[in-house]
Structure formats: structure tokens, C-alpha cells
Amino acid sequence: MKMKAVVVTVLLAAALSYYIYTPLPDGIQEPFKLMVVDASFRTAINLAALKYWLGLDHYITSFRQTLEGFDSTISALLGSTSPAGVVPGVKVSDITFAGVPVRVYEPPAGGEGHLRRGLMYFHGGGWAFGSGKMGAYNKMTQMISDELNTVVVSVEYRLFPEVHFPEPFLDCLSAAKHFLSPEVLAKYSIDPERVAVSGDSAGGNLAAAVAQEISTDDSVSVKFSVQALIYPALQALDFNTPSYVQNDNMAILPRRVMVQFWLQYLGADISLQPQVIANNHSALQHSPLTPELRSRLDWTSLLAQRFKKSFKPVVVERESQGLLKKVPAFLDVRSAPLLAGAEVLAKCPRAYILTCEYDVLRDDGLMYARRLQDAGVSVSSDYYENGFHGCLSFTSWPLGFDVGKRALRGYINWLQENL
Numbered sequence: 001m002k003m004k005a006v007v008v009t010v011l012l013a014a015a016l017s018y019y020i021y022t023p024l025p026d027g028i029q030e031p032f033k034l035m036v037v038d039a040s041f042r043t044a045i046n047l048a049a050l051k052y053w054l055g056l057d058h059y060i061t062s063f064r065q066t067l068e069g070f071d072s073t074i075s076a077l078l079g080s081t082s083p084a085g086v087v088p089g090v091k092v093s094d095i096t097f098a099g100v101p102v103r104v105y106e107p108p109a110g111g112e113g114h115l116r117r118g119l120m121y122f123h124g125g126g127w128a129f130g131s132g133k134m135g136a137y138n139k140m141t142q143m144i145s146d147e148l149n150t151v152v153v154s155v156e157y158r159l160f161p162e163v164h165f166p167e168p169f170l171d172c173l174s175a176a177k178h179f180l181s182p183e184v185l186a187k188y189s190i191d192p193e194r195v196a197v198s199g200d201s202a203g204g205n206l207a208a209a210v211a212q213e214i215s216t217d218d219s220v221s222v223k224f225s226v227q228a229l230i231y232p233a234l235q236a237l238d239f240n241t242p243s244y245v246q247n248d249n250m251a252i253l254p255r256r257v258m259v260q261f262w263l264q265y266l267g268a269d270i271s272l273q274p275q276v277i278a279n280n281h282s283a284l285q286h287s288p289l290t291p292e293l294r295s296r297l298d299w300t301s302l303l304a305q306r307f308k309k310s311f312k313p314v315v316v317e318r319e320s321q322g323l324l325k326k327v328p329a330f331l332d333v334r335s336a337p338l339l340a341g342a343e344v345l346a347k348c349p350r351a352y353i354l355t356c357e358y359d360v361l362r363d364d365g366l367m368y369a370r371r372l373q374d375a376g377v378s379v380s381s382d383y384y385e386n387g388f389h390g391c392l393s394f395t396s397w398p399l400g401f402d403v404g405k406r407a408l409r410g411y412i413n414w415l416q417e418n419l
């Protein structure tokens with residue numbers, strides 16, 4: 001009997017470690033913790049696939065539920081029973097801006113007539129899940145509000161599968177215009193010269209796109225003064241940049257998952273995944289993707305040698321299906337801000353762009369930094385050579401990473417000095 005129990009325990013432990021084990025690059029510090037995070041994501045995905053297969057739920061809906069379950073478990077472990085009020089003194093209100101739900105964080109009131117800074121934040125989550133109210137985001141936005149004496153507005157834009165592009169972008173744009181209106185800025189005592197737009201991952205995409213739109217819209221009198229983009233997704237035409245190829249199978253955000261997020265966001269069929277991973281959609285022949293547009297995301301000229309290494313561009317000569325004509329959103333600058341022309345970029349606010357080595361999106365961020373600079377915009381680039389996608393969301397026990405803490409600190413310090 002005893003022997004049997006030992007055998008079963010050993011087998012279970014072996015199965016569990018096999019399940020959790022993911023090969024990771026040497027540059028990743030605290031690899032075991034990252035494996036646990038990655039295994040949790042995979043569990044959420046597998047559960048969602050199972051429930052979808054059983055006809056119980058849309059796979060995104062169940063993925064969200066599992067994620068929220070993880071989030072509240074961690075909050076409970078941390079003993080923060082009232083997640084809205086992590087930082088005492090910061091006032092939290094759930095309201096709407098132009099019909100879009102937002103959470104507003106107001107720092108303790110300053111003296112009469114004392115103006116504060118403003119920051120609008122778009123959370124990440126592949127345009128399909130996540131919320132500014134979740135533990136890590138809620139904590140970060142309150143910290144910024146408190147430490148930087150800033151009114152932070154976290155936007156709950158609508159997500160896939162309820163909507164797809166351009167709705168999430170339009171929600172963010174409406175909320176941004178409302179925030180920048182002189183009456184709203186006055187109501188919150190915000191200095192109109194010191195308002196930032198920011199976001200991470202899919203939220204970084206939305207922040208860059210909204211910043212471009214506002215900068216070129218003459219009907220908006222107050223503009224964002226800075227944009228802070230954290231590992232943003234900025235283009236969906238080349239899924240063979242060095243960072244996409246190098247991080248093909250990386251924990252948290254493998255290439256196939258990012259491609260799936262893009263297809264969902266753009267309202268395209270997910271069955272196109274293998275074709276777009278092969279860059280078939282951006283084939284040369286008969287393509288509406290002109291040489292001029294191509295040059296705007298040509299990593300062979302936009303990336304430094306240390307990132308290009310010996311990677312080779314994947315350029316397909318011909319494809320039969322006319323994918324770009326079927327899915328025109330691939331070429332829309334509001335979904336792919338990297339496609340904007342230099343004349344648009346030149347009008348954009350000063351930028352902070354954070355990138356991580358172990359992230360399929362690294363080169364999107366690096367190329368955008370280079371193009372903004374070439375257009376005459378001042379850019380601060382923060383590159384983390386041990387960083388991985390999503391690391392800013394993992395800064396506290398039990399899943400805190402040193403690189404996540406450093407990156408979060410670097411981002412907040414930049415805002416402190418530049419907003």
C-alpha cells in the first residue's frame with residue numbers, strides 16, 4: 001500500500017513538473033517563477049478550449065473568468081480585501097466618459113488653484129481580456145496617482161468577442177477627447193500642458209493610435225503632451241521580424257497567440273493564422289502594400305545590428321487569396337500606428353517606449369522609436385535585456401520579478417521627470 005502511494009506521488013509530481021516545465025532562454029532570471037506564470041496561462045487557455053468544445057462558453061469568456069479567478073486568488077493571498085483602495089488617500093470612482101466606462105483615480109487634493117497632471121491609461125490583454133480594475137493595473141494606476149500627484153483615468157474599452165476593430169479604438173478615442181476637453185480638465189484641476197496617454201501591449205497599440213489621431217485632429221484644442229508606450233503592438237503585416245522569430249515559442253506570449261489576438265481584433269478569420277505567420281498576407285505581387293508603406297516597417301533598415309543579428313526578412317512573392325483586400329484593417333493606421341507617414345509622426349507627442357528582449361513585440365516598439373525620432377520627435381527608449389512580455393504586471397509577491405519591478409520603476413520615474 002505504502003509503495004503504491006509513493007509511486008503515485010512520484011508520478012503526479014513528475015506529471016506536474018512536466019506540465020509546468022517550459023524551456024526558457026538563459027537571459028531569463030527567476031525562470032521557475034516564469035514557468036509557473038506561463039503554466040497558469042496555459043491552464044486558462046486549455047480550460048477555455050475544453051469549455052468551448054463542450055459548447056459551454058465562448059473561449060474568450062471562459063479565459064477571462066479563469067484569469068479573474070487567478071487575480072482574486074492573488075488579491076486574497078495578499079490580504080487586500082478592498083481592491084479598489086490599495087493606496088489610502090487616492091479617491092477611486094467608476095464613471096463614464098462620453099459613454100465609455102472609466103475608473104478615475106484622484107490624488108489627495110492639493111491647495112486651492114493648484115493644478116495636477118493627468119494620465120489616461122489603456123490596459124493590455126490582446127484586445128480580448130483584462131481590465132484596469134485587475135490587481136496589477138489597479139495597483140499601478142493608484143501608485144502613479146499618489147506618487148506623481150496625477151489624475152489617472154483607466155479606460156474600460158470594449159473587447160473581443162463583443163466587438164472588434166475599430167470599436168475598441170473608437171471607445172478609447174471618445175474617452176480621450178472627453179478627458180482633454182477644457183471643462184473636464186478644469187473639473188479635475190489638471191494642467192492642460194501636462195496630460196499623458198499610456199498603455200501596455202494591446203493598450204500600447206491603442207495609446208499610440210489615439211495619440212496620432214488627436215495630434216492630427218484640428219478640432220481638439222488640448223493635445224496629449226507625452227505618450228508612454230509599454231511593449232506596444234504596432235503592426236500586423238510582418239510576423240517575421242527578428243523578435244517574432246526569436247520569441248516564436250516564448251512563455252506568456254508565443255507568436256501564434258499574438259497572431260490570434262491580431263486576427264480577432266481585426267475581425268479576420270482565425271483560420272488565417274498559418275498564412276499570416278508565413279507573411280503570405282503581405283506578399284509582393286498585386287499588393288496594396290506599396291513600397292512606401294513597406295519601408296515604414298522595414299526592420300532591415302529600422303533596427304540596429306544587435307537586434308537584426310543574422311535574421312533574414314521573410315518576403316513572399318505571390319499569394320492567391322488577396323488577403324489584404326479581404327481584411328483591409330491590416331493596412332489601417334488606426335490599427336497599425338507604425339504605418340503612419342512621417343508627416344503624422346512629426347506631430348505626435350514626446351514619447352517613452354519600453355521594450356523587452358524576450359517579447360515578440362520588441363521590434364514593433366524599437367521600429368516605432370526609430371521612426372518617431374527620424375520624424376523629429378523626442379523619444380526615450382527603455383530596453384530591458386532580461387525583460388519578457390507582460391513583466392510590468394508581475395511586481396509583487398508571490399509572482400514578483402526583479403525585472404518587472406525595475407521596469408515599473410523606470411516607467412514611473414520617466415513620467416515623474418517628463419510629464
Ligand SMILES: *[C@@H]1O[C@H](CO)[C@@H](O)[C@H](O)[C@H]1NC(C)=O
Nearest residue numbers: 274275278280318319320321
Ligand atoms: C502561402 O501562399 C501560397 C500561394 O498561395 C501557398 O502555396 C502556401 O501554402 C501559403 N502558405 C501557408 C502557410 O498557408
